Amino acid sequence: MNIHEYQAKEMFREFGVRVLEGVHCRSVPEALAAYDSLGSKIVAVKSQIHAGGRGKGTLYNPESGDEVMKGGVKIAFSRDDVEEFSRNICGNLLVTKQTGAEGKIVSNMYVESGCDIDHEFYLAILVDRDRKSVLVMASTEGGVDIEEVAENNPEAIHKIWADPSLGLLENDCVSLSKSLGLTGDSSKEMIQMLGSLYRMFVERDCSMIEINPLVRTKAGTMVALDAKVGLDENANFRHPWRDDVRDLSEEEDVEIRANDLGLSYVKLDGNIGCLVNGAGLAMASMDVIKLYGGEPANFLDIGGGATRESITAAFQIILEDENVEGILVNIFGGIIRCDMVAMSVIEASKELGLEVPLVVRFSGTNHEEGKAILDSGEISIHTVSSLSEGARKIVDLIGGGN
Amino acid sequence: MSIWINEESKILIQGITGKQGTFHGTRMVRYNTDVVGGVTPGKGGQEVDLDGHIVPVFDSMMEAVSETGADVSAIYVPARFAAAAIHEAAEAFNENGGGLIVCITEGIPTLDMIRAVDKVNEFEKVRLIGPNCPGIISPGLNGGCKVGIMPAFIHKKGRIGIVSKSGTLTYEAVAQTMSVDEGQTTCVGIGGDPVSGTGFIDCLSAFEEDPETVAVVMIGEIGGSAEEEAAEWVSDNMSKPVIGFVAGSTAPPGKRMGHAGAIISGGKGTAAEKFAAFEKAGIYVARDPSEIGQVLVGALIEAGLRES
Numbered sequence: 249m250n251i252h253e254y255q256a257k258e259m260f261r262e263f264g265v266r267v268l269e270g271v272h273c274r275s276v277p278e279a280l281a282a283y284d285s286l287g288s289k290i291v292a293v294k295s296q297i298h299a300g301g302r303g304k305g306t307l308y309n310p311e312s313g314d315e316v317m318k319g320g321v322k323i324a325f326s327r328d329d330v331e332e333f334s335r336n337i338c339g340n341l342l343v344t345k346q347t348g349a350e351g352k353i354v355s356n357m358y359v360e361s362g363c364d365i366d367h368e369f370y371l372a373i374l375v376d377r378d379r380k381s382v383l384v385m386a387s388t389e390g391g392v393d394i395e396e397v398a399e400n401n402p403e404a405i406h407k408i409w410a411d412p413s414l415g416l417l418e419n420d421c422v423s424l425s426k427s428l429g430l431t432g433d434s435s436k437e438m439i440q441m442l443g444s445l446y447r448m449f450v451e452r453d454c455s456m457i458e459i460n461p462l463v464r465t466k467a468g469t470m471v472a473l474d475a476k477v478g479l480d481e482n483a484n485f486r487h488p489w490r491d492d493v494r495d496l497s498e499e500e501d502v503e504i505r506a507n508d509l510g511l512s513y514v515k516l517d518g519n520i521g522c523l524v525n526g527a528g529l530a531m532a533s534m535d536v537i538k539l540y541g542g543e544p545a546n547f548l549d550i551g552g553g554a555t556r557e558s559i560t561a562a563f564q565i566i567l568e569d570e571n572v573e574g575i576l577v578n579i580f581g582g583i584i585r586c587d588m589v590a591m592s593v594i595e596a597s598k599e600l601g602l603e604v605p606l607v608v609r610f611s612g613t614n615h616e617e618g619k620a621i622l623d624s625g626e627i628s629i630h631t632v633s634s635l636s637e638g639a640r641k642i643v644d645l646i647g648g649g650n
Numbered sequence: 651m652s653i654w655i656n657e658e659s660k661i662l663i664q665g666i667t668g669k670q671g672t673f674h675g676t677r678m679v680r681y682n683t684d685v686v687g688g689v690t691p692g693k694g695g696q697e698v699d700l701d702g703h704i705v706p707v708f709d710s711m712m713e714a715v716s717e718t719g720a721d722v723s724a725i726y727v728p729a730r731f732a733a734a735a736i737h738e739a740a741e742a743f744n745e746n747g748g749g750l751i752v753c754i755t756e757g758i759p760t761l762d763m764i765r766a767v768d769k770v771n772e773f774e775k776v777r778l779i780g781p782n783c784p785g786i787i788s789p790g791l792n793g794g795c796k797v798g799i800m801p802a803f804i805h806k807k808g809r810i811g812i813v814s815k816s817g818t819l820t821y822e823a824v825a826q827t828m829s830v831d832e833g834q835t836t837c838v839g840i841g842g843d844p845v846s847g848t849g850f851i852d853c854l855s856a857f858e859e860d861p862e863t864v865a866v867v868m869i870g871e872i873g874g875s876a877e878e879e880a881a882e883w884v885s886d887n888m889s890k891p892v893i894g895f896v897a898g899s900t901a902p903p904g905k906r907m908g909h910a911g912a913i914i915s916g917g918k919g920t921a922a923e924k925f926a927a928f929e930k931a932g933i934y935v936a937r938d939p940s941e942i943g944q945v946l947v948g949a950l951i952e953a954g955l956r957e958s
Contacts, residue, residue: 528818613803
């Protein structure tokens with residue numbers, strides 16, 4: 249789960265990580281009031297969406313599709329600038345490298361004081377899967393794409409790891425600060441900031457904190473100019489406050505609905521709907537469809553606790569996608585029984601008036617009973633015995649493939 | 651033979667009085683697995699009926715292990731308590747000669763797992779499998795040892811080892827071995843979370859040493875770099891043939907595909923990279939999981955372990 253920059257910075261303040269003064273706004277008048285209250289001549293007007301690449305993005309009018317402004321993060325030198333930029337941002341569509349072509353409607357802005365930048369750094373805290381510990385990664389090259397730095401100038405990236413029980417060791421923080429070339433008060437501030445950020449990472453169950461750029465001002469202070477925070481959803485149970493920072497408009501409506509039903513659904517661009525039990529098998533089903541020349545329309549794992557209701561809902565979600573021309577059901581029964589799935593498939597087909605071709609592959613618990621139920625029903629369902637056969641069949645039925 | 655568990659293994663179930671614990675405990679007993687008791691704090695002294703097999707409930711793992719001599723624990727407790735259950739089991743096994751912890755629970759916070767894995771690693775004789783996994787099974791001649799939630803009936807004792815990040819895809823791999831008339835020594839589901847206990851290399855190394863295992867099927871998925879590291883290990887250390895598949899070739903970057911760990915981020919962890927690493931390491935690759943059986947047969951013939 250991701251949160252907005254303005255929310256992340258609020259959290260930074262709470263943990264003593266230095267950020268500039270700023271105000272969250274939702275309209276042009278609010279942005280102007282924010283400008284007046286900040287008392288800074290130069291401010292940044294920043295679009296708040298969860299995707300990255302905002303600065304280099306482009307704003308479009310959502311109705312006409314006309315380009316409105318280049319750049320989703322603008323530096324305003326006057327009150328008039330603030331008015332112009334906030335008008336161009338608010339309610340318009342921001343397309344960035346990470347949003348895809350469909351973009352995101354911007355309904356939140358952040359108006360922030362300016363500062364004199366001396367140098368831009370990069371700082372991130374994340375989970376290192378291989379070392380099974382929390383990794384702090386910093387670079388002297390901030391404000392640019394970290395993947396490019398990793399590619400072209402890997403020696404500019406410095407890393408330290410937290411001890412799982414002792415946390416981040418001061419020695420390591422000191423040496424990280426040194427590798428970044430920080431001295432004096434800047435170094436002291438950096439070391440303190442690392443401690444605060446690690447404490448936040450742990451206490452708030454983050455999955456990632458990224459500050460790009462983290463700047464040293466001309467006065468030598470260290471300031472988090474940007475803030476990207478991801479939260480570990482598995483820890484939601486111990487953080488009830490997350491309900492208040494979650495922005496549902498940032499998530500795909502259908503994915504939220506699926507989630508509430510215990511389904512895991514991701515929409516893709518193809519035309520073959522998939523309904524599978526298990527995440528690995530669901531991915532493999534998509535892969536095999538592609539292997540035989542088709543294009544999967546979605547990832548869908550119905551989970552181990554699927555019921556007739558959730559399976560019907562899963563069909564409904566698949567069919568809402570207008571691109572879907574056929575459906576492949578692939579079930580390897582373990583706890584889930586294929587006969588139960590068969591009954592659900594028949595009910596769902598009747599209830600939803602299913603018109604597209606349907607191929608079903610059953611294996612595992614009660615697969616023969618399941619197949620018998622499907623074969624005896626009046627609805628035309630193609631039953632197959634292997635995933636390969638299922639994928640070929642559905643690709644063939646919709647007249648695609650090679 | 652098999653790896654880590656066998657028909658002599660004595661199993662405890664943490665969370666035995668819960669719905670999941672009782673349900674799966676019953677199925678373990680039906681497969682002739684030796685379930686010797688369970689733990690639910692506050693319910694010590696009670697008994698649980700697993701399909702006619704009555705077992706004692708203890709308040710703590712320390713008590714349960716010393717009373718029963720168990721060497722394996724299956725964890726079915728809810729996510730918020732699961733990491734504590736791992737800590738408790740690790741300490742109890744360490745005091746009593748070592749043991750295997752199999753954590754089935756899904757949805758455990760990552761930071762909890764970092765600490766739990768660190769705890770387990772303190773003890774040389776304690777191993778953790780999972781979390782968020784189907785468990786481990788070693789088929790025997792009459793039932794066998796099943797520690798987890800997999801459908802037991804699809805397995806048969808044999809000579810192939812299986813290791814996989816995914817649940818149902820593991821069953822698919824098992825079915826593939828069966829389709830070419832090969833059984834399994836042990837099947838391990840290591841789970842798809844970002845931070846977990848036993849990894850691919852631990853399993854491959856154990857299979858390499860197991861005299862009855864002649865070949866290994868390895869199923870990976872997108873995210874992280876465990877598959878690449880395993881491939882390198884195979885190339886340097888493995889004398890037995892390995893057959894590999896990776897799920898997620900069609901997954902778009904930045905989207906979590908069900909498992910918390912199954913996400914391509916920053917262009918890393920793609921299936922294409924993993925398949926390439928497999929091929930470079932001399933692993934027999936199946937691009938379609940329905941072909942694992944045929945690829946396995948080919949590998950066995952090449953190794954002189956099968957005629958056709």
